[in-house]
Amino acid sequence: AHIYCDNGTNFVGASNLLQAEIQTVMEEVGKKQEGTLGIKWHFIPAATPHHGGLWEAGVKSVKHHLRRVIGEANLTYEELTTHIYQIEACLNSRRWDGKVRVVTIRKQEGKSS
Numbered sequence: 133a134h135i136y137c138d139n140g141t142n143f144v145g146a147s148n149l150l151q152a153e154i155q156t157v158m159e160e161v162g163k164k165q166e167g168t169l170g171i172k173w174h175f176i177p178a179a180t181p182h183h184g185g186l187w188e189a190g191v192k193s194v195k196h197h198l199r200r201v202i203g204e205a206n207l208t209y210e211e212l213t214t215h216i217y218q219i220e221a222c223l224n225s226r227r228w229d230g231k232v233r234v235v236t237i238r239k240q241e242g243k244s245s
Contacts, residue, residue, distance in 0.1 A: 136174045138184055147173045193223055201237050 137143040150171065176183035197219045207215070215237075222235045 133170060134172045134174060136184070136187060137176075139175045139178045143173075144175070190223070194219055197222070197237070 135143075194216075198215065201215055201219070202212075218237055222237065225235075
């Protein structure tokens with residue numbers, strides 16, 4: 133797995149904590165394991181938030197569509213994940229040639245957005 137993130141202390145700390153926990157578990161089962169079992173962390177340089185522009189734009193798109201579809205509704209976990217999967221499918225199926233395609237996602241009340 134590849135995890136791309138900024139150099140925030142919470143992400144660097146999580147990377148170090150995961151590596152230490154994996155090492156502890158591997159020692160308990162008697163195996164020598166270097167690294168983080170396939171987890172590769174990619175940190176952008178310090179003080180360069182513009183380097184994360186692509187994934188930040190993706191997060192912005194998901195949040196925008198979630199707000200439009202959900203509004204003020206209180207959803208169950210299943211309803212929320214269903215909406216997230218629908219939005220993910222729409223965003224991942226965007227055309228690369230720049231042409232616009234219209235996709236309709238149903239709101240909770242059954243109204244189109």
